[in-house]
Amino acid sequence: MKEIKVGLGTCGISAGGKMVYNEFKDKLSQNNLDIEVKQTGCMGMCYNEVLVEVVDNGDSYLYSKVSSDNVEKIVNEHIIGNHPVDEWIATSRKNIEKDPFFKKQKRIVLQNCGIIDPGSIDDYILYDGYKAIKKALQKYSQLEVIDIVCNSGIRGRGGGGFPTGVKWKFSYEAPGDSKYIICNADEGDPGAFMDRSILEGNPHSVLEGMMIAGYAIGAQEAYIYIRAEYPLALKRLKTAIGDCEKKGYLGENIFGSNVSFTIKIKEGAGAFVCGEETALIASIEGKRGVPRLRPPFPAHKGLWQNPTNINNVETFANISWIILNGADKFASMGTEKSKGTKVFALAGKIARSGLAEVPMGMTINEIVYDIGGGIKDGKKFKAVQIGGPSGGCIPASMGDMKIDYEEVTKTGAIMGSGGLIVLDNTTCMVDLAKYFLNFTQNESCGKCTFCRIGTKRMLEILERITLGKGRENDIELLEDLAEKIKNSSLCGLGQTAPNPVLTTIKYFRDEYEAHIIEKRCPAHSCAALLTYTINENCTGCTLCAKKCPVNAISGEVKEIHEIDQDACIKCGLCFNACKVGAIDKL
């Protein structure tokens, strides 16, 4: 009995997954084969998209980088001829433990992503789905559920790292008849995509976690606040909720208990600050998403002034595993204060980008080299950016650092939601800090003066540094402003906005100084600080002169050319055009 699964997450679809899917259906029906072609979510091997899994008598084979041209051969040789096309196979399920990308991973949240059909509730049930909520309802009291979550040691996966069980307890104890559960799916950190992949690959796991939370704290209504930029995740969530309602898993008296629970979707409207819990609540209420002072915490006064428990997608996706496998088993993974696993979105200048779920406490080097396969194009590993715009850059020299909440915080970055952008020696750290500050400055809601104006001033300083107009005390000025913004902002956005600047100053001060004092960009990235010159390799082919938009390059055919530095606008077209490496970028 064979079965074909095509990875159709956003990443798979962008790589052409739908065409592959259709091609398989066509080819199978042409050959009158009654074999099911299933869609699944992201397996995490984004670097290998489009991924196709052929399940074949107990084992299964993962075909990587499949295009619709490959389909016919796979169907003819593997499906019909029973000879797997070895040269296209990345790994097989039996050997998955040996695959370098999977070897060091421990998959809890992602265990069924890429295996089950996210559009089918029956598929989820087949893989132990909705067993945990049944177990919780039948076996445990509300407080017992909260105790299990407390004992597991799980902490908020959205970035804050607050113990989830404690948060539940607050909402449970808060007086009030109507309580709410909110799932924060407003994954706004640039560079983070694990929540999207979970929602696309296994939406029911999030719903089940929410149901268990609802039962535990006594909430009957729940909202999922999801980014409008995730159309596929939204679609799959809607299907999942609809299927649950049809089966009676959502609504009155779920699973034959006296508990009622409904889940509604609220689409975000594009504001990064709405990832902050009080801003998110304001947005659900239909207002401008502006944070407010805490206390009162949402656990006491949240949505419409009622006790509200907010957790992130990944947190909820862990819950059913904890209930089924027990708190101890979860707590046995990770470090002393950070338990369980964390999903990281590996991207940037890395060879194998994708989603990696690892036990807390794995070192940066293990993630970058062992799982991620090192740096792309043989360049030098410079730093990782962790935690998005609230986080910071950790240099390669600290690669032995274990990643958990405490260790990351010590560096001046934060764990954040789990974006891990790998940088090589062509990335300018000042430019990167500028990029993040530009982002937070744009997304500041404007309520607090220091966040609104302070980030703007910091951005202006960084801009002049990258333009070669930096002043002598600019670094100190940045540090001074940063501290004031951190101390005088109400919410996490402002309090963490200076982190990318502070960590890059901390670990890459020499780069700032090179920009300011020597007017030089060591990474050769800041255009205004570059000088293009032509060396002896020049064959006089005139290609660069033809490409130059301002006619700054002169020289006779077959003679060494020259660039007029006053006329040069540093666009880099000559550098890209030269085929003999005769143009130096300094």
Next chain:
Amino acid sequence: MTVLKIPEKKREVKNFKIDLLTKKDHKGALIPLLQSAQDSYGYIPEKAIYYISEIVKIPAARIYGVITFYSQFRLKPLGKNVIRICEGTACYVNGSKSVLEVLQDELGIGLDETTDDGLFSLQSVACLGCCSLAPVMMINDETYGNLTSKKIKKAIKEYSFAK
């Protein structure tokens, strides 16, 4: 279920619906209503603001405040095809700046502008979440990854011909 109709000249009139049954939903209905209005018209016409204001009993000025707070909402119509360039970190370090340059050159417009023929609008978005395919852009609901200037030009041509 209440069905709302907003008459609008020339443009196709669609009904947009929202569940206003319970009082609680009524309280939080503003943003979903604005989203439906935008889905129907491609932007939020002034008339819609006044109409929604009557339904949710919130002053038009405050609704305007909500509209301008969220980057999703537009007060002007968009082009037929919307190109969104990802400005996420992974895209940034993989050259999204030059993607923007190519697009600007090809279309002759800047960010948040629409071509004269009304065919394309150019926008940026914080992160599309396809970081492994960086640099990425989206045209309408289609995502394009691992962009090169060739790929960008090809994609734009496809949409230009598909008028």
